[in-house]
Amino acid sequence: MSLCWSDTMGKNILEYNSMRKKVSEKKLFEKEVEEKLGRNDDCWCKSGKKYKKCHCAFDEKLEEYRLKGILVPPRRIIKNPEQIQGIRESAKINIAILDYIDTHIQVGISTQEIDDWVSSITKKHNAIAAPLNYEGFPKSVCTSVNNVVCHGIPSKEEILKEGDIINVDVSTIYNGYFSDSSRMYCIGEVSAEKKRLVDITKQSLEVGLQYVQPWRKIGDMGAAIHEFAMENGYSVVREIGGHGVGLEFHEDPWVSYVCPKDTGMLLVPGMIFTIEPMINMGKEDIYISDEDGWTVYTDDGLPSAQWEIQVLVTDEGYEIISY
Ligand SMILES: [Zn+2]
Numbered sequence: 001m002s003l004c005w006s007d008t009m010g011k012n013i014l015e016y017n018s019m020r021k022k023v024s025e026k027k028l029f030e031k032e033v034e035e036k037l038g039r040n041d042d043c044w045c046k047s048g049k050k051y052k053k054c055h056c057a058f059d060e061k062l063e064e065y066r067l068k069g070i071l072v073p074p075r076r077i078i079k080n081p082e083q084i085q086g087i088r089e090s091a092k093i094n095i096a097i098l099d100y101i102d103t104h105i106q107v108g109i110s111t112q113e114i115d116d117w118v119s120s121i122t123k124k125h126n127a128i129a130a131p132l133n134y135e136g137f138p139k140s141v142c143t144s145v146n147n148v149v150c151h152g153i154p155s156k157e158e159i160l161k162e163g164d165i166i167n168v169d170v171s172t173i174y175n176g177y178f179s180d181s182s183r184m185y186c187i188g189e190v191s192a193e194k195k196r197l198v199d200i201t202k203q204s205l206e207v208g209l210q211y212v213q214p215w216r217k218i219g220d221m222g223a224a225i226h227e228f229a230m231e232n233g234y235s236v237v238r239e240i241g242g243h244g245v246g247l248e249f250h251e252d253p254w255v256s257y258v259c260p261k262d263t264g265m266l267l268v269p270g271m272i273f274t275i276e277p278m279i280n281m282g283k284e285d286i287y288i289s290d291e292d293g294w295t296v297y298t299d300d301g302l303p304s305a306q307w308e309i310q311v312l313v314t315d316e317g318y319e320i321i322s323y
């Protein structure tokens with residue numbers, strides 16, 4: 001599930017401008033008070049190792065970046081091996097749910113039926129659907145059809161028909177660990193135009209992944225996706241993006257796919273976040289339904305597509321946790 005940029009700022013998302021992004025980053029730049037540790041203390045990451053054998057050198061390196069004015073991640077979003085394993089277990093359920101949808105989604109089903117599948121498979125695994133009751137969201141999954149960008153609410157009235165494209169966004173809590181990914185589905189025969197939008201959006205993840213490397217800034221990934229989408233004649237939604245995820249549903253950093261290169265938070269091993277650009281066939285402008293306060297539509301009524309993966313930054317590059 002994506003995150004409105006303004007959710008972190010408490011502002012109307014449609015009042016977006018670059019100034020606010022700067023304010024948001026400034027807030028993060030104010031270093032969080034983090035405990036100073038002695039070399040023989042237990043590491044803050046709760047790995048059980050001594051600080052000097054765990055994150056001591058890492059912290060020194062991070063401090064060098066911070067002093068250069070680079071936004072560095074706070075400790076609370078860096079996962080230890082045990083937490084990463086817990087998040088992987090959660091993701092197995094998330095992936096299984098999406099795999100089930102892969103083989104059952106078809107013309108004539110309602111989006112409510114998708115919600116029923118998600119709800120029952122989640123329960124069967126003793127897990128919890130993260131979207132249900134999240135900030136008042138009424139269902140277990142988001143289903144976003146055609147010109148719906150994201151956060152579509154499943155409904156009995158909404159029947160999938162030949163030629164529709166739909167994003168199904170699944171988020172699972174298992175043992176307290178969060179996983180989050182989404183896929184696009186083409187219902188029956190879809191137009192070549194829509195198929196291309198879906199395919200290019202999927203390819204954009206691969207493009208972005210090439211820039212997920214430790215000690216590189218997250219903006220390089222976002223900028224690469226933006227450039228790729230524009231080269232293909234599409235636009236990218238500005239106000240809604242990805243997020244850190246794992247110990248909470250939505251953690252720092254907020255992840256933009258329209259940002260300049262060499263900006264944003266430094267990527268370091270142990271960070272987990274989503275890559276989930278929303279790519280529009282027409283213009284980037286969007287609005288939120290007045291009726292339900294959730295459903296996000298393209299302003300021009302043209303289709304939008306989104307794929308989402310959950311990615312871990314490793315020592316060598318990345319690992320895809322959920323897809
Ligand atoms: Zn550590």
